[in-house]
Amino acid sequence: MNDLLALILQAGTPLVYVTMAGVLAQRAGIWHLGLEGLMIAGACAAVLVASAADSLLAGMVAAMAVCVLGSALLWLVIEKLRANPIIAGLGLTGLGLGGTDLAVQAVFDSEATVRSEVGVPRLGAAFGPYAQLSLLVLAMPVVVFALWLLLRRTRFGLRLAACGEHPFAARSVGVDPQRMRLLALALGGVLCALGGTELALGSLQLFSVGMTAGRGFMAFAAVIFGAGHPVGAAFAALFFSVVEALGIKAQLMLGQALPHDLLLALPYAATVLGVWISGRLRGGAAATGFAELRDY
Amino acid sequence: MIARLLPVLRALAFVLLALLLCGAIFELAGYSSLLMFQSIAEGAFESPEAAMNSLRWALPLFVTAAGVVVSFRCGFFNVGAQGQFYIGAIGAAFAVEWLNGAPALLVVPLALLAGIAGGLIWAAWPGWLRVRSGTDEVITTLMANFIANLVLIYVTSGPLKDPSGTGQVTASRPVAALYRISDSGGVSPVILGLVLMTGVLLWLLVNRTAFGVLAGLAGRNPVMVAWQGAQTGRLGLAGFLVSGGFAGLAGAMELLGPNGRLVSGFLPAHGFTAILIALVAGLSIGGVAVVALFFGGLAAASLYLPVIAGLPAAAIDIINAAIALFITARAWPRGRWFLRRAT
Numbered sequence: 024m025n026d027l028l029a030l031i032l033q034a035g036t037p038l039v040y041v042t043m044a045g046v047l048a049q050r051a052g053i054w055h056l057g058l059e060g061l062m063i064a065g066a067c068a069a070v071l072v073a074s075a076a077d078s079l080l081a082g083m084v085a086a087m088a089v090c091v092l093g094s095a096l097l098w099l100v101i102e103k104l105r106a107n108p109i110i111a112g113l114g115l116t117g118l119g120l121g122g123t124d125l126a127v128q129a130v131f132d133s134e135a136t137v138r139s140e141v142g143v144p145r146l147g148a149a150f151g152p153y154a155q156l157s158l159l160v161l162a163m164p165v166v167v168f169a170l171w172l173l174l175r176r177t178r179f180g181l182r183l184a185a186c187g188e189h190p191f192a193a194r195s196v197g198v199d200p201q202r203m204r205l206l207a208l209a210l211g212g213v214l215c216a217l218g219g220t221e222l223a224l225g226s227l228q229l230f231s232v233g234m235t236a237g238r239g240f241m242a243f244a245a246v247i248f249g250a251g252h253p254v255g256a257a258f259a260a261l262f263f264s265v266v267e268a269l270g271i272k273a274q275l276m277l278g279q280a281l282p283h284d285l286l287l288a289l290p291y292a293a294t295v296l297g298v299w300i301s302g303r304l305r306g307g308a309a310a311t312g313f314a315e316l317r318d319y
Numbered sequence: 320m321i322a323r324l325l326p327v328l329r330a331l332a333f334v335l336l337a338l339l340l341c342g343a344i345f346e347l348a349g350y351s352s353l354l355m356f357q358s359i360a361e362g363a364f365e366s367p368e369a370a371m372n373s374l375r376w377a378l379p380l381f382v383t384a385a386g387v388v389v390s391f392r393c394g395f396f397n398v399g400a401q402g403q404f405y406i407g408a409i410g411a412a413f414a415v416e417w418l419n420g421a422p423a424l425l426v427v428p429l430a431l432l433a434g435i436a437g438g439l440i441w442a443a444w445p446g447w448l449r450v451r452s453g454t455d456e457v458i459t460t461l462m463a464n465f466i467a468n469l470v471l472i473y474v475t476s477g478p479l480k481d482p483s484g485t486g487q488v489t490a491s492r493p494v495a496a497l498y499r500i501s502d503s504g505g506v507s508p509v510i511l512g513l514v515l516m517t518g519v520l521l522w523l524l525v526n527r528t529a530f531g532v533l534a535g536l537a538g539r540n541p542v543m544v545a546w547q548g549a550q551t552g553r554l555g556l557a558g559f560l561v562s563g564g565f566a567g568l569a570g571a572m573e574l575l576g577p578n579g580r581l582v583s584g585f586l587p588a589h590g591f592t593a594i595l596i597a598l599v600a601g602l603s604i605g606g607v608a609v610v611a612l613f614f615g616g617l618a619a620a621s622l623y624l625p626v627i628a629g630l631p632a633a634a635i636d637i638i639n640a641a642i643a644l645f646i647t648a649r650a651w652p653r654g655r656w657f658l659r660r661a662t
Contacts, residue, residue, distance in 0.1 A: 106649070
């Protein structure tokens with residue numbers, strides 16, 4: 024049981040960080056489909072810089088710089104050039120996936136995995152089955168709580184929600200929705216960098232091309248499943264990793280009885296299920312609802 | 320005339336902007352962007368063989384992209400073309416496997432139909448969930464892509480595995496030469512005929528039928544269309560099915576044509592590129608034909624780059640992604656008059 028819990032936390036923590044970035048964007052009124060690209064860019068920058076400079080701090084700072092820059096680019100395209108957020112987000116994701124591929128090839132000449140000597144500090148042997156978990160796992164609940172505090176209990180959070188739900192109302196009290204969205208996306212970039220760092224340096228200490236494998240999209244689905252609430256979305260993200268961990272467990276216990284590749288599809292199927300349920304809960308069916316949400 | 324040309328000019332301007340961003344990224348990674356673009360042009364268009372190769376890649380892209388146009392016109396972001404393409408290819412592969420030995424005149428049409436059926440199924444469930452329960456179709460179709468990719472790996476390493484295959488990528492048994500509709504060059508009368516048929520059918524559907532007109536309106540203003548008594552849900556589902564069916568057809572064409580077998584993870588960028596083509600073409604079928612040639616050239620170059628020029632193929636992914644980033648933009652920062660008038 025304990026090792027299953029450790030597995031879930033290990034798989035779920037990067038997802039939760041990126042989900043929090045999605046929550047921020049969602050509150051500000053942006054459907055953030057660039058999460059996948061930001062996450063992999065963060066993971067790549069963290070590993071490349073951390074192993075080159077031999078310092079975790081340098082790696083994390085580089086990851087944050089890259090992710091905030093990417094977020095700013097997305098903001099520029101969506102808000103200033105008025106592009107469609109979904110297509111632009113997918114473009115940012117493609118840019119992240121292709122850009123990291125190019126960067127790894129430019130530095131290491133062959134398409135391989137990059138290993139890093141430094142990693143995020145672990146909890147250590149005193150924690151028994153949880154010894155392998157990194158400190159970022161421990162920080163995760165704190166970050167979720169802080170975000171809840173920020174979004175639900177501060178002036179900034181309320182204003183951000185206003186920008187997402189009714190930009191006109193926000194503007195009428197002197198809040199600039201575009202500027203608030205830039206802030207939300209930039210803060211989200213920092214969270215994506217943390218998620219990417221945890222994914223690459225938390226347990227594996229390596230980066231391989233395409234290693235996020237759709238986690239960014241799952242994080243976005245968790246935002247929808249959790250109705251844009253930080254705690255709800257965090258639990259949704261953890262639910263997806265529970266499914267993933269159970270799949271791995273089933274694989275270990277049943278061996279070849281079940282086809283391995285189809286078990287790997289479980290988290291994706293759970294994501295569909297989650298979004299379907301949340302659609303049902305909110306009365307769904309309205310053919311127009313989401314189109315309106317997306318359109319500015 | 321000017322009013323019709325302006326959207327084209329604007330699309331070109333944003334593609335140029337995207338290429339500038341790509342150039343900056345190449346320089347940052349330590350590659351000469353001039354050399355990169357030069358090599359891409361060489362790989363895409365310079366020699367007759369390169370141009371033929373570009374056509375080979377443009378043909379399946381055209382079929383998928385023309386289908387995508389229909390669902391986007393309905394206002395639904397069916398970004399699942401990749402999965403529908405894979406499931407279509409898998410359906411066709413099973414049809415060929417089961418009918419092995421029957422005359423080609425029977426097998427080939429049935430395999431193409433099986434491909435269409437596969438694409439339809441893979442579009443039907445996200446479409447149905449969207450229309451019935453309001454489940455966001457962007458997520459479901461993206462997840463459907465990941466699942467289809469795993470199904471393809473499962474099929475090529477299980478039921479249809481080629482026992483003689485070695486190495487890391489798994490592949491199915493090759494399709495018998497009898498049932499192939501083209502050699503690996505990918506341009507043959509049958510394929511050209513299928514592509515032409517797709518173009519004519521979809522052009523008529525979009526421009527000359529009540530469905531096409533209603534779908535175009537529903538995409539822009541679903542509330543109005545619903546108030547006029549049309550069933551937007553049914554329209555949207557139909558749009559989903561049409562786009563899925565043609566993506567499946569493209570998959571079957573790839574299998575029976577140039578590929579000749581299922582390979583796990585083949586043409587990984589097909590669906591995304593097709594969506595881009597539909598958007599760059601401004602959701603018009605005629606435009607798709609032109610734009611598909613350009614992206615076909617890029618696809619051809621992505622094979623040419625690593626082999627001959629010694630440059631990473633990821634460059635093409637970056638170009639595609641940068642174009643996606645900018646292509647739906649509707650204005651310049653300050654809204655210059657000549658662009659504002661066009662919208």
